[in-house]
Amino acid sequence: MKPSKRPYRLISRRSCLRLAQLYQEGLNEGKWKTQLGALSTLRVSQGDLSLALQLHELPDEILDLFDDLIGISSHTVRVIRHTVIHDGIKTVLGRIRQSGATNAKHSNKAVLKIVKGHALNSKTMLRWSGQDPVKIAARALDLPKNISDRYHLGVTNGEWASFSACAKALGVSRRNVSVAVSIRELPDAVRHLFYETDLTFAVGKRLLALKDELGLDEMLVRARCVESMFDASGRTAANILSELNAENIRPSTFTRVRIRKGRGRNRLVIECKDSELLWRYRNEIEKSITKVLKKRITDAELVQFLRQFGSIFDKAHLARLPSTFAPRPS
DNA sequence: AGACGTTGAGAATGAGGAAA
């Protein structure tokens, strides 16, 4: 450990390391022979001095986590000792290894979280995100997922141990960090209904409100019945939200849907009872119609293209084209 | 005497709800 260059006044007189040093010096110089004899000089309670002297008994794997050994207080030693006694040293060391915390130095608070197993959550969330830490750190902090990943990365790296500290460091509002983490913790079945870029704060907040209102189980039941953005192109976040919200139409309104010709060659008219509802799905409907048209146009254009440039290419090569590309008999 | 555990008061800090 490198010696501290801080002014003495910035070193808490509760510092276990400092207390242990002073106590040992006093012992060596014959100033006192017992802990009680040192209390008035060191200005600490007997309990704190006792804990301070136990600092060196903590395993190196734990001590190595601290960014600043001088900052370790009796409270910190006490919590660690209590956790080790309660959960077992094997469990605690296992948590440290699993959290991946050994690669970095951490604040007192962060170490307590790691020792108590609270930091494992961040490690898990980070693994689930499946992203390279370098990429996470480089991404713009716009989408909830990006902010959540960055938060968990910071917790794992020991950069911060709270939403507030993370928010301050990243220049993001504290509330956004907290909401982003909550959104990221929504079940996959719900999150995966949306393209990543469509799961914005606005959408995520409505999902969180829905989860509070319905409960997780009901939300999952509904999510299973909803088509995702991947299932059908053109679906909007608003469509999915309204379906999760069970703003369904009555079967009777749905029975009569007709498409007929409008005025001129360029118009089709869709008739139904609840046009407002169908209007919300215009994006999905348009995409579906475009898909149908595109298939026909692509076939025709490709055939024309092949005919036009057929002489340039080897005719045998053209003959090997799949039959689907063959012009339909007219 | 010393180690260890428990409890409690009060300050500091963090999180989340509500309103502007």
Next chain:
DNA sequence: TTTCCTCATTCTCAACGTCT
């Protein structure tokens, strides 16, 4: 989005009891 407020948690400091 920001600010204010409340509640919960963490931390410091102190006191006390039990056991060896």
